[in-house]
Structures are given as C-alpha cells and as structure tokens.
Amino acid sequence: MPDYIKPIYNAVLNFDIDLVKKLVSEAIDKGIDPIEIMNEGLSKAIVEIGDKFGREEIFLVELMVAADACKAGVEIVKKNILDSEIKAEKPKGVIVIGTVEGDIHNIGKDILKTLLETSGFEIHDIGVDQPADNFIKKAVSIDAKLIGSSALLTTTSPNQKEIEKKLQEAGMKGKIKTIIGGAATNSEWAKEIGADFYASTATEGVKIIKNYFKGE
Amino acid sequence: MRAKLEVLNRQELDDIYQTAIDILEKIGTNIEDDEIIKLLKDNGCRVGENKIVYIPENVIEKCLKTTPRGKINIAGRDNSKDMVVDGNQKYPYIISHVLMNYYDELNNNYRTITKEDMKRFITISDYLDTISGVWMCTLMPDFKKMYSFYEYELAIRNTTKPVCISSFEPDSIPPAYELAEAIVGGKEELMKRPLTVAFCEISPLTWNKYGCDMLKATAKWGIQPVITVETPMGDTGPATFAGNIAQKIAELLSGLVIVQLLQEGLPVFFVVPLETFDMRTAQICLASRTDYVYGCAVGQIEEYLNIPFFSPVSPDSKLLDMQEAYELGFSLLPRILSGNKGIVIHGLDQTHAINNELLIMMDEMILSGRRMIDGIDVNKETLAFDALKDVAGKMDGDRRNGHFLNHKHTLKWFTKEWVPRRDAVIDKYRREKWIEAGSKSFLQRANEKVEEILASHKPEPLPKDIEGKIEEIYKKYNIPKV
Ligand code: B12
Numbered sequence: 001m002p003d004y005i006k007p008i009y010n011a012v013l014n015f016d017i018d019l020v021k022k023l024v025s026e027a028i029d030k031g032i033d034p035i036e037i038m039n040e041g042l043s044k045a046i047v048e049i050g051d052k053f054g055r056e057e058i059f060l061v062e063l064m065v066a067a068d069a070c071k072a073g074v075e076i077v078k079k080n081i082l083d084s085e086i087k088a089e090k091p092k093g094v095i096v097i098g099t100v101e102g103d104i105h106n107i108g109k110d111i112l113k114t115l116l117e118t119s120g121f122e123i124h125d126i127g128v129d130q131p132a133d134n135f136i137k138k139a140v141s142i143d144a145k146l147i148g149s150s151a152l153l154t155t156t157s158p159n160q161k162e163i164e165k166k167l168q169e170a171g172m173k174g175k176i177k178t179i180i181g182g183a184a185t186n187s188e189w190a191k192e193i194g195a196d197f198y199a200s201t202a203t204e205g206v207k208i209i210k211n212y213f214k215g216e
Numbered sequence: 217m218r219a220k221l222e223v224l225n226r227q228e229l230d231d232i233y234q235t236a237i238d239i240l241e242k243i244g245t246n247i248e249d250d251e252i253i254k255l256l257k258d259n260g261c262r263v264g265e266n267k268i269v270y271i272p273e274n275v276i277e278k279c280l281k282t283t284p285r286g287k288i289n290i291a292g293r294d295n296s297k298d299m300v301v302d303g304n305q306k307y308p309y310i311i312s313h314v315l316m317n318y319y320d321e322l323n324n325n326y327r328t329i330t331k332e333d334m335k336r337f338i339t340i341s342d343y344l345d346t347i348s349g350v351w352m353c354t355l356m357p358d359f360k361k362m363y364s365f366y367e368y369e370l371a372i373r374n375t376t377k378p379v380c381i382s383s384f385e386p387d388s389i390p391p392a393y394e395l396a397e398a399i400v401g402g403k404e405e406l407m408k409r410p411l412t413v414a415f416c417e418i419s420p421l422t423w424n425k426y427g428c429d430m431l432k433a434t435a436k437w438g439i440q441p442v443i444t445v446e447t448p449m450g451d452t453g454p455a456t457f458a459g460n461i462a463q464k465i466a467e468l469l470s471g472l473v474i475v476q477l478l479q480e481g482l483p484v485f486f487v488v489p490l491e492t493f494d495m496r497t498a499q500i501c502l503a504s505r506t507d508y509v510y511g512c513a514v515g516q517i518e519e520y521l522n523i524p525f526f527s528p529v530s531p532d533s534k535l536l537d538m539q540e541a542y543e544l545g546f547s548l549l550p551r552i553l554s555g556n557k558g559i560v561i562h563g564l565d566q567t568h569a570i571n572n573e574l575l576i577m578m579d580e581m582i583l584s585g586r587r588m589i590d591g592i593d594v595n596k597e598t599l600a601f602d603a604l605k606d607v608a609g610k611m612d613g614d615r616r617n618g619h620f621l622n623h624k625h626t627l628k629w630f631t632k633e634w635v636p637r638r639d640a641v642i643d644k645y646r647r648e649k650w651i652e653a654g655s656k657s658f659l660q661r662a663n664e665k666v667e668e669i670l671a672s673h674k675p676e677p678l679p680k681d682i683e684g685k686i687e688e689i690y691k692k693y694n695i696p697k698v
Binding site (some may be wrong): 054059060061062073104107108111151154158183201202203 | 426
C-alpha cells in the first residue's frame, strides 16, 4: 500500500471518522487519485475491520463506527469523481433482507446488513413485520439473487416457510436463494422448510453469503 | 437494622428523572396510532412531524396523579396468595417465568416446551413458599393463535397463586378476560383483583402498532397493564447507566401517560430489565456485570417513582453450571437488597429455557436473600451478654468448659438468626456421610426433591363452575382445543 494511502487505511482501522474525512479531503486536494483512495484505502480497511470482528478482535461498536467512517470517506471521494468513473466495483451481490411478518425484532437483521455492506454487498432492507410477498416482490424487482429473513419469535418463524412457498409459487425457487436467521431458527428448521442456507450469527451469515456469491 | 443497598443519592435520582422529563418534552415519542396521537394532542401534548409526540411535564404530572399508588394487586385463584404491592411488603415477590424451551440437564435434553413440562414447572412453583406466582410467555407453537389465553388457562389450572401473562395479540384478551372474571367472581371483583398483562414499548421512544393495540385493548377491558421497556446498553439505549435509566423512565412514563388518558385511574406497573449489548458476540445479555449494578439501583428507582419495577433475572449460561449459579446469584441478590418489589426469574440460556431443579436452587437463594434483608437485631438479648456470662461461668477445675450447644439462648435464637431447614437440599454433611448418601451433586438432590414434590403435591383442582365457564369460552370464541 502506497505511503500516501496508509494513513487513511489506519484512520478507518482506528475508528476515527473525523480523521478519515480530513485525510481523504487532504489527499484529494493533493491530487491523489480518488479511485485509488477508495479501492486501496477505504475498501481494504473495511474488509480488514470486518475480518477483525469475525475473529473477535474488535467489538461491534468499533466495527459500526469504522463502517460509518468508511462511508463518510466514500462520500467525499464520490463528490470528486465523475459518475462514469464510479465503475465503482460492481457489488459482490444484491440481497434483500427483512424481518418476517408479525415480528418487529430488527437488531439482528440490522447487524447483518451492516456486516454485508462492509463486505461489499448491495443490501435492500425491506424492514420489519414484512409479509412473504414483499420479500419476493422486492427481490424480483431489483434482480436480487438472495433473500435473507430474520425471525425471533417461535410464532413468526413459520413465515419463513411462507417465503419458500411463495417462491415456489412464483417459479423462483432455486433462482433466488434464501438464507434464514434469528433466535427462533436453527439449522433443522432451515432444512425442514427448504431454505438454502442458515446462519446462527451474522458473521457466519456473511461467510456463507460470500461463498455463495463466489460460486455465482 | 434491615439491609438496604443504595447506589444513587437524591440529587442523582432527581437528575435522572429530570432528564427523563426533558426526553419526553424535547425528543418526543414516536406513536404509530392516530387515535392515540389525537388523544395525546387533545390532552395538551404537541404533535410534531412523523408521528412524534412531545409530552410536556404538566401532562406527565397530571397522569402520575391519576395513577393509583400502592394498589397493585396481582391475582390468582386464591386471594390470600395475591401479590399486593402496597408499600407494606417485607420481601420482594419472586415470580417464576415459563418460557419456550425446557432444559433437562440430567438427561441432556433441550426441547421445545410441552404442556406437560409447563404443568410440572407450575406445580413446583405452586408448592414452593418462596415463589409468589408465575408469568407466562412461551408462544408454544402448538398453541397456534390465542397463545395468551391458552397459557393463562394452563397456568390457573396448575396453581392457585397469581398468574401474569405477556401478550402481543389483542384477540386473546377477551377470552382471557372472561376467564379471569370467572376466577375472581365477577366484574366488580375483577376491578380489585385484575388480570395482569404485559406488553412492550420499542426503544428508543416508540410505541409501534402492536404496543398501541395492546395499550388500547387493556385499557378498554380494565386490565392491569404492565409496560415493558428494554433499552440494551449500547444498542437501543445509551451505554451509560444514568442515561440508560433516564431513557427507560421516559419510555415507561410515555406508556403510563397513554394508559391514564385512555382509562383514568387504571393501576399500572413496569417490567424493566437492564440488558447489555455484548459487543463481542453481538448478543443481548441480561445477567451481566451491568445488570448487577442496575440491580443495586432498581429498588431505589421504583421507590423514587412510587411505581413498582418488576425486574428479570436471566442468566446467559446454557447449562446448570458454575456460570449459571454465578449469574443467578449476582443478579438476584442486589435486587433483593435494593428493595426491588418483584423479581421475575427466567431460567437460563438468555431467556430461552426453564428448568425445574433451578427452582429448588432459587428457593434456597431466596431464603438467604430474605434473611439478609432482615439484617441484624441488636438488643439486650441478642447481645447475649448474660448467655455468655453463663457459658463462660462453667468450669472444669481451672478450665472453662462451657458451650452454647445446650443453652436455651441458642434454642431460642438459632432458628431465628440462621433460618435452618430440616429439608435442606444444600449439602452440609461431612464428606464420609455425603459419600454414604451416594455422593450426589446439588442437581441430583434437587431432582429428587422435584420428584418428591410432584409425587405429593397436587394443585387445588379447578372448581366445576370454572370448568364449565372454560368450555363456554372455548365455544364462544371458537378456540380449537390443543
Ligand atoms: C430485544 C428484544 C426485544 C425488543 C426488540 C427491539 C428491537 N428493536 O428489535 C422488544 C422489547 C421490542 C421486544 C418485543 C417483543 N419480544 Co422480544 N426479545 C428481545 C431479546 C431480549 C433480544 C433479541 C435481540 O435483539 N438479540 C440480539 C440480536 C443481535 O440477536 P439475534 O436477533 O439472534 O441476531 C443474531 C443472529 O441470530 C443473526 N441473525 C438474526 N437475523 C438474521 C437473519 C439472517 C438472514 C441471518 C443470516 C442471520 C441473522 O445475526 C445476529 C448477530 O449475530 C430476546 C431475548 C434474547 N435474550 O435473545 C427477546 C425475545 C426474542 N422476545 C420475545 C418476545 C415474546 C417478545 C414479545 C412478543 C413480547 C411481548 N409480549 O410483547 C415482543 C414482540 C412483538 C412482536 N410483534 O414482534 C421472546 C420470544 C419467545 C418465543 N417463544 O419466541 C424472547 C426470546 C424473550 C423471551 N424469552 O420471552 N423484544
């Protein structure tokens, strides 16, 4: 990594949002290639941050603040390049996530979202208390290849089965894959309802999702 | 003097409370129900954009005035066992919570709870003197819809002690209400000994449609609402105690205000855990170090507000092991000593499982906790000068040979001071004797006790007329039998 990028990378790793903004602005003023700042500095840093959290070397709050720092840096970069230049690496994958109908627990889902975003995925979060149809409609409309659903209540996990059913009915089963999670779920449940993947933690989920899109 | 933990001084409590008032006045509460927004507006609250309602201090004060104090009654079948929170309580009420899974450690079996599991757990709760009542929230899949009604019925069948339910289904309220009415003997009586139903506000500062529906359903039926607020530190609440508690109070008061405006004079109380968002595992934990600190404060906060705060004790351990005992003990004791009015025991595994043997351990812990509350009496008799003089006066030649073992001072006082039990499950034998008795662990001995209780204790059966009423309710509301 070039010397002029390293401080930006380090500032993200130190969760220092103000410093990231300052360094990115200064670098651009000095004429450093914005795309290089983004790809070499910010992106690499956030991937490292995600891995560190996965290895339990940093706390979630550190990851979250680093993610915001990274985003703030990217905002500045984007203001300084032409749209055409943001060939901005195609996202690694497009994913719809949400919490199933009847269920308002959103904390786990939101963590998954941040982790996936920091890993370079494009996430469409449809929110909480969402009927099965909404997951599928959204996925079809944006051509997402994966639906992630969260269920925290034993009474709402059956709505994950509903997603499988609706996918089948729409003839999309297999074309759009599914991953389930949340405290009311486990691997047996995933098998029983025919979900493609299950993860017990968001970190685990990111691993599985990365793997899946690698194969795509 | 009785034992009493305090970790907040008057000024600190005032500062926390004033912050709560500022939060309601200046940050406001998000309310997803137009009817409730209108009600608040008509009563002097300011409605901003995006369904944010700002509740001014005078409205809060007015609603605090109409909230009856010292009148919480949590009812069951036997009115002599009701939990009455009227300021004269000597010890906290301890409530065993029935949850979604049963963990049978002796057989290494973790399962979705069954009706039989619930029956046994409630029967033991019915038997143990230290347990004051049960709380139901299993959402057992077999119950499909109407969970709260099924759970309520199952509980009252197996205990004459008070029963509370948690619900987010307004539809299950009318049948549960009718059953409660039959149990206490009519509408009039139900005003004094109401059905108690808990439901959640959403942090930060939001009453979503589920919560609003429950506020309306309970107010309409005159049910005693229990407002539950969860503000995990660092997640949906600040990571500092003072701010976290201020936010909790603001959210609880927002519920209280709505309850009073919907149904003036309805008694209301709060269930308030202190959770920490564990930043390493991304899990919400109840019985962590922060909870132990909050446990020291909870009694003071409820006294300050003069509204009961029932608070849960919920170990994270997955086993009935050292971690479990540590988390239970550290979570329970400060609550008892800070004067907490009601403590809800959630077995193990982050509020996901219950276990019968655990109730036997709780029984032991609660007895010790109660004894600690009673503190130390200092008077002429307990100072025991005369008894010592007497004992020390016994001589064998030039050597003292007296002791207290055969002294009537000991006979009179040791049961009072020590509270020993003849049927103790905790082991105090000498090693050889313990080996002779089978070298059993606490868990094994507790299990024997559990089986003994289940074999001998039969909860009072439901009277015929109540059985008849239950049949009627099933028909009237078209509830399928499970
Ligand atoms: C916080 C909480 C609440 C908050 C929710 C706040 C919010 N904004 O989400 C409030 C107070 C509002 C609440 C309300 C209720 N709750 Co609640 N709640 C909890 C609690 C304490 C923690 C849940 C949580 O957020 N955990 C932290 C997150 C990060 O963990 P997680 O969701 O498991 O997510 C992780 C993984 O599972 C994974 N993950 C999650 N989703 C997904 C999705 C995918 C695709 C993948 C790959 C991974 C993944 O990633 C995350 C990080 O690793 C649990 C008990 C507990 N200790 O777990 C009860 C609990 C889930 N709630 C419960 C209940 C009953 C309710 C209520 C019905 C209570 C009531 N009477 O009103 C209401 C629900 C109303 C409704 N319609 O949904 C019960 C469920 C019981 C059951 N039988 O199912 C629990 C278990 C508590 C209990 N034992 O009673 N609750």
